[in-house]
Amino acid sequence: MFDDLVKNLVSTKxxxxxxxxxxxxxxxxxxxxxxxxxxxxxxxxVSLHDFALKNPIYFNHFEEEIDGILCTVYExxxxxxxxxxxxxxxxxxxxxxxxxxxxxxxxxxxKKIGYLELVxxxxxxxxxxxxxxxxxxxxxxIEIDDVLVDLxxxxxxxxxxxxxxxxxxxxxxxxxxxxLKKPVFFIGGLAQMGGDVLAxxxxxxxxxxxxxxxxxxxxxxxxxxxxxxxxxxxxxxWSTLIEKHNLKVIDTVSLPTIxxxxxxxxxxxxxxxxx
Numbered sequence: 630m631f632d633d634l635v636k637n638l639v640s641t642k643x644x645x646x647x648x649x650x651x652x653x654x655x656x657x658x659x660x661x662x663x664x665x666x667x668x669x670x671x672x673x674x675v676s677l678h679d680f681a682l683k684n685p686i687y688f689n690h691f692e693e694e695i696d697g698i699l700c701t702v703y704e705x706x707x708x709x710x711x712x713x714x715x716x717x718x719x720x721x722x723x724x725x726x727x728x729x730x731x732x733x734x735x736x737x738x739x740k741k742i743g744y745l746e747l748v749x750x751x752x753x754x755x756x757x758x759x760x761x762x763x764x765x766x767x768x769x770x771i772e773i774d775d776v777l778v779d780l781x782x783x784x785x786x787x788x789x790x791x792x793x794x795x796x797x798x799x800x801x802x803x804x805x806x807x808x809l810k811k812p813v814f815f816i817g818g819l820a821q822m823g824g825d826v827l828a829x830x831x832x833x834x835x836x837x838x839x840x841x842x843x844x845x846x847x848x849x850x851x852x853x854x855x856x857x858x859x860x861x862x863x864x865x866x867w868s869t870l871i872e873k874h875n876l877k878v879i880d881t882v883s884l885p886t887i888x889x890x891x892x893x894x895x896x897x898x899x900x901x902x903x904x
Contacts, residue, residue: 630668631738635882637666638730639895642885644696653689653704655887657728661692661699669733676763676790677729683787684754685780686710703729707887710754710777724753724777727850727896729760731884735815735848735898736760738882742900744813744846750799750831751817755781758792768792769807771799800830805838813846820849820866828867832874842903847876851897853883865897876901 645658659677660667667674678701681687687705694700710724727735736747736757747761747768754777758770770792772778781794795802814831818824828849835845851865864871864878871878879902883895 631734631741631882634667634669634734635884638728638734638885639883641666641695641698641700642728642890642895643893645693645700645702646890651702651704654706654708655686655726656702656704656890657730657885657887658693658695658700658702659730661701664698666698673733673763676788677733677760679788680756680759680784680790681729684784686754710774710780724774725886725888726753726756727884727886729756731886731896732756733760733764734884735882736764736766738880738900739813739846739848740764740766742813742846742879744811746807746809746812747815748804748807748809748812749815749817750827752781752794752815753777753817755784755792755794757815758794759784759788759790762790762792770794771797771802773798799827802834804831804834809838809841809845811844812841813848815848815850817850819852820870821852824849825867825870828870829874846879846900846902849899849901850886851899853894853897864899867899871899871901875904877904 663669663671681703686707687703689704690701693702747766749758749770752758752770752772755770758768761768775796778794778796785791816828818827835841849867851867878899880900881897883897886896889896
C-alpha cells in the first residue's frame with residue numbers, strides 16, 4: 630500500500646510543479662478526499678487538512694484537479710520563520726519543511742514497521758510529530774527555535790493534537806526523561822550541513838540509555854543533488870555515518886519536500902536500525 634501511495638504522491642507533485650502558475654513562497658498539495666490513488670482513512674486525511682488550515686504559515690488554499698484527483702493546494706510563506714531559525718549556532722539547517730503528505734507517509738511507515746514512539750529532532754513546525762500523534766503514536770517534537778516551538782504550540786492547541794513540543798537544544802537534551810520503549814528518531818538536517826554532528830550526538834545518547842539501542846530506528850533526510858554533496862552520494866550522503874555506527878538500512882523512501890519543489894528528484898528518507 631505505501632509503495633503505491635509514495636509513487637502516486639510523487640507523480641502528483643511532479644505534475645503539479647510543472648503546471649503551477651502561482652507565486653507563493655511555498656506550496657504543496659493534499660488530496661481533498663480518499664480515492665483509489667490515495668486510499669487514506671478519512672479521519673487521517675481530515676487531520677492533515679486541519680494541520681494546514683490551522684498553521685499560520687499558510688495564507689491561501691484552493692482546490693485543483695491534478696491527474697484526475699481533486700486536491701487542495703496550500704500556499705504559504707516561511708520567510709519569517711526561516712530568518713529566525715538561522716540565528717541558532719547549533720542549528721543544522723534553516724526551516725524548510727517536508728510536505729505534510731510526506732510527513733504522514735513517513736510516520737505511517739514507521740508505525741507499520743512496529744515503532745511505538747516518534748521523536749522528531751529539529752522539528753520545525755512539528756508536522757512529522759503531528760502526523761505521528763494523529764495516527765496513534767506517542768510523539769515528541771524537539772526544536773531549538775522558540776518562535777517555531779510557539780508556532781507548534783498554536784497548532785497543537787488549535788488541532789487538539791498533542792505532539793509534545795519541546796524547546797531545547799537536541800545536542801543537550803536528556804532523552805531518558807521521555808521513557809522511550811521502541812522509538813523512531815527523525816533527524817532534521819542534511820549530513821553535509823551539520824546533520825552528521827547532530828545524528829552522532831543522538832546516537833551517543835541512545836547508547837547511553839540501557840536497553841534502548843536494540844529497539845530504536847533512526848530516519849535521516851538525505852539528498853540526491855550533487856551540488857549539495859561533495860563526496861559519496863550513497864544513502865543520501867549518510868553512508869559514512871551509517872557504517873561508522875553499525876546501522877543497517879531497512880528502507881529508503883523518496884518524498885516531496887519544500888526544498889525539492891522545483892527539482893525532478895525528491896528527498897530520500899533513509900530508515901535505519903542498529904545491527
